[in-house]
Every structure is written in structure tokens, then in C-alpha cells.
Amino acid sequence: xSSDSRRNAxxxxxxxxxxxxxxSVVAANRVAFAAFGVQPSNGDGGLETVERIEADExxxxxxVELTAADRGRLGVGxxxxxxxxxxxxxxxxxxxxxxxxxxxxxxxxFASRTRFRGRIAHGTLVGGLIxxxxxxxxxxTIYLSQDLEFHNPVRVGDRLTAVCEIVEDLGDDQFxxxxxxxxxxxxxxxxxxxxxVDELPDA
Amino acid sequence: xSSDSRRNAxxxxxxxxxxxxxxSVVAANRVAFAAFGVQPSNGDGGLETVERIEADExxxxxxVELTAADRGRLGVGxxxxxxxxxxxxxxxxxxxxxxxxxxxxxxxxFASRTRFRGRIAHGTLVGGLIxxxxxxxxxxTIYLSQDLEFHNPVRVGDRLTAVCEIVEDLGDDQFxxxxxxxxxxxxxxxxxxxxxVDELPDA
Numbered sequence: 001x002s003s004d005s006r007r008n009a010x011x012x013x014x015x016x017x018x019x020x021x022x023x024s025v026v027a028a029n030r031v032a033f034a035a036f037g038v039q040p041s042n043g044d045g046g047l048e049t050v051e052r053i054e055a056d057e058x059x060x061x062x063x064v065e066l067t068a069a070d071r072g073r074l075g076v077g078x079x080x081x082x083x084x085x086x087x088x089x090x091x092x093x094x095x096x097x098x099x100x101x102x103x104x105x106x107x108x109x110f111a112s113r114t115r116f117r118g119r120i121a122h123g124t125l126v127g128g129l130i131x132x133x134x135x136x137x138x139x140x141t142i143y144l145s146q147d148l149e150f151h152n153p154v155r156v157g158d159r160l161t162a163v164c165e166i167v168e169d170l171g172d173d174q175f176x177x178x179x180x181x182x183x184x185x186x187x188x189x190x191x192x193x194x195x196x197v198d199e200l201p202d203a
Numbered sequence: 204x205s206s207d208s209r210r211n212a213x214x215x216x217x218x219x220x221x222x223x224x225x226x227s228v229v230a231a232n233r234v235a236f237a238a239f240g241v242q243p244s245n246g247d248g249g250l251e252t253v254e255r256i257e258a259d260e261x262x263x264x265x266x267v268e269l270t271a272a273d274r275g276r277l278g279v280g281x282x283x284x285x286x287x288x289x290x291x292x293x294x295x296x297x298x299x300x301x302x303x304x305x306x307x308x309x310x311x312x313f314a315s316r317t318r319f320r321g322r323i324a325h326g327t328l329v330g331g332l333i334x335x336x337x338x339x340x341x342x343x344t345i346y347l348s349q350d351l352e353f354h355n356p357v358r359v360g361d362r363l364t365a366v367c368e369i370v371e372d373l374g375d376d377q378f379x380x381x382x383x384x385x386x387x388x389x390x391x392x393x394x395x396x397x398x399x400v401d402e403l404p405d406a
Contacts (some may be wrong), residue, residue: 053299055306055313062302082302090300096256097293097300098331099265099285102338103258104345110258113404114343123346124327124334128301131327135305140317142307143326147350201316 061085064136071139071197074175076166082133083161086121086154094125120153126189129162130179139197144174147191158183164193173197264288267339274342274400277378279369285336286364289324289357297328323356329392332365333382342400347377350394361386367396376400 068078103110111119127148134141168176174196181189271281306313314322330351337344371379377399384392
């Protein structure tokens with residue numbers, strides 16, 4: 001992908017500008033035990049969550065590290081990290097939400113007979129931790145591109161950290177970042193992202 | 204990312220070989236109404252699904268198209284497509300599973316004040332449909348890399364199709380594919396993947 005195609009694609013479509021603030025920066029260290037809404041099953045064979053996550057919520061086991069508090073001063077060297085544990089529920093939820101019901105992720109017995117000798121999490125789910133980290137940059141993060149190279153498998157219960165660092169200011173509020181997911185020192189995913197960081201809209 | 208690093212990274216770590224068959228090919232047109240297991244909430248603040256998807260399951264609204272039935276004859280030109288609708292539950296489930304609680308995805312009022320003038324689905328969730336398509340290739344699909352370029356936003360209720368086509372046989376059961384997600388003709392995501400397709404393990 002060329003840098004040019006990255007920079008034009010989304011912006012041609014979405015022309016309005018906006019202004020304002022994404023609370024996750026503030027919420028980073030908040031232990032927010034959510035007034036989860038209970039959703040009854042709708043009985044049509046769809047899959048539903050019992051408890052719904054709220055916007056800007058952080059679960060107690062999640063952890064955020066951020067070196068930039070101010071969108072206006074974002075630049076090369078700023079880092080954001082997001083840590084969470086991959087649970088069995090996460091894997092089941094991602095399978096239903098994405099449609100990826102590969103038994104390598106869902107069936108212990110099947111997976112035990114593969115080269116992995118047991119179940120592993122979906123690579124794209126693990127890539128979602130990068131999205132979670134980027135969302136916590138100051139401002140409103142909009143994804144323009146993401147490259148992912150999968151290096152090591154993830155087991156249910158692994159505690160992973162996505163580490164994102166701005167390596168280039170592309171202008172027009174766009175930034176290129178290195179994006180890596182690590183598990184206790186082992187690189188799980190390596191790659192790069194380009195994001196647009198809008199101002200948060202006025203309240 | 205160099206092609207070399209792609210091809211070595213995973214395989215150095217996972218040395219065992221395997222053999223056998225991924226049922227999704229067979230299951231592609233099966234309307235499987237799942238014996239969903241009911242999971243009680245565990246009361247520790249975690250998020251749980253009411254109904255769990257099963258390995259190789261296809262929900263009635265999902266649709267698969269596949270031009271190759273035989274792993275041994277996979278090659279350039281073979282295509283796999285996977286179609287599903289992105290629901291509000293999918294977005295909520297992905298937010299919890301990934302940790303990306305960006306209000307652009309979860310808060311109607313907030314999102315209405317952004318350049319999108321309403322909520323949009325997470326790009327990485329939409330990328331998951333590519334993983335779902337690749338999982339339905341004949342054999343056991345293992346992700347080595349994925350590049351994603353996000354071109355257009357997705358709304359709750361949009362029905363999307365991931366279209367993947369093998370464009371290069373890299374040898375050693377590895378293939379490079381173009382990967383695209385479309386919404387009624389509009390390109391949502393464009394990119395490329397490299398996968399390893401193992402034999403399915405013996406039953």
C-alpha cells in the first residue's frame with residue numbers, strides 16, 4: 001500500500017471536520033465497575049452479551065500507559081500501551097462477532113491434534129488490542145491502516161500488552177506508528193498503523 | 204514487512220506438523236442452529252456471552268462461497284467469500300473482547316458529533332470477516348500476516364462480504380491472497396494476507 005492511498009482513502013469520503021475530547025485518557029486509571037445493562041436473549045438464534053461494556057470504560061484488569069496527555073502536542077516518540085488478559089469468553093465472543101469459527105480457536109480436542117497442540121486465540125482478536133491502545137491517544141482516533149505480522153500464538157489466559165509508538169508525523173493530524181503486541185517479552189504481533197487523530201467533538 | 208520475515212516467523216516457533224480436515228467447507232451451506240451452551244455470569248465483573256458459538260458453526264444469516272473443495276489443489280485464482288451482518292451486539296462484544304471502548308463505536312450521542320455523524324463499527328472487527336473467510340479454505344488455515352487499509356465506515360446493520368483470492372503460491376503450503384471487505388459495492392477494507400494451510404489433523 002502506498003502512503004498516498006492511505007492518506008486519501010478515508011478522507012475523501014468523510015469530509016466534515018469535528019472538534020473535542022476522548023475520555024479514555026482520563027479514564028485510563030479509573031476503576032470503573034460499569035452499570036452493565038442486562039440483555040435478554042432475543043430468541044432468534046443471534047448471540048447476545050449478558051453485560052455490555054460502556055463507552056470509555058476500563059475493566060479493572062485492563063491497564064493503560066500513555067506518554068502524551070495533549071492532542072495538540074502529539075508527535076514522534078509518544079507512546080501508548082494497553083494491557084489485557086485474553087479470556088475464553090473473549091475468544092468465543094470474537095468467533096461469533098467475526099464469524100471465524102475455526103476449531104483451532106474453539107475446540108480443545110481438535111486443536112490438540114494441530115501443530116499448536118491446543119487452542120489459540122484469533123490473530124485478529126489479538127490485533128484488537130492495538131486498536132484499543134490507539135483509541136486511548138488524546139483526541140478521537142480514526143484508523144486509516146494497519147499491517148499485522150503474526151509471530152507467536154496466544155493461549156487463553158495470556159496477558160498481552162499492545163505497544164504503539166508514533167514514528168512519523170504525516171501532517172493533517174495523521175501519524176504513522178509502530179504497533180507491537182507482546183506477551184511477557186515474546187513478540188506476538190509486529191506491524192504498523194496509520195491513524196488520523198481528530199479533535200474530540202464539543203460536548 | 205519482507206516476505207522472508209513473514210515466512211519464517213511463525214514456522215520457527217511451531218515445528219510440529221499435522222494432518223486432517225476443517226469442517227467449515229462442508230458446513231458452508233449447513234443451516235446449523237447450534238445447541239448453544241448457556242453461560243451464567245461469573246460475578247467478577249467480566250463480560251460473558253449468553254450463547255456460545257460452536258466450532259465450525261454457521262449462523263443462519265451467514266453465507267459462504269468457496270471455489271476450492273480440495274486443499275491439495277489450492278492455487279492462484281481460488282476464492283473464498285464470507286458474508287455477515289454487523290450487529291450492535293457484535294460491536295459491543297468486540298469492544299469488551301479487545302478493550303477498544305472508543306465512544307465512536309459505543310455512544311450514539313458522542314458519535315453524532317464526530318465527522319461520521321453516528322456510530323461506526325471497529326475496523327478490526329470488520330477485518331475479522333477476512334479471518335472468517337480465510338478459515339473456510341479447505342484445510343486448517345493459519346494466519347501469518349494481514350495488511351488492512353480502511354476506506355469507508357461501517358454502520359450497525361450493514362451486511363458485509365469479505366472476498367479473498369489467492370494471488371500467489373509461496374510454496375510450503377503458504378499462499379498470498381488479496382483480501383477485501385465490501386458493502387454493497389463499496390470497498391470497506393482493502394489489503395493482503397499470507398496464510399499457511401495445514402492438513403486437517405486425523406480424527
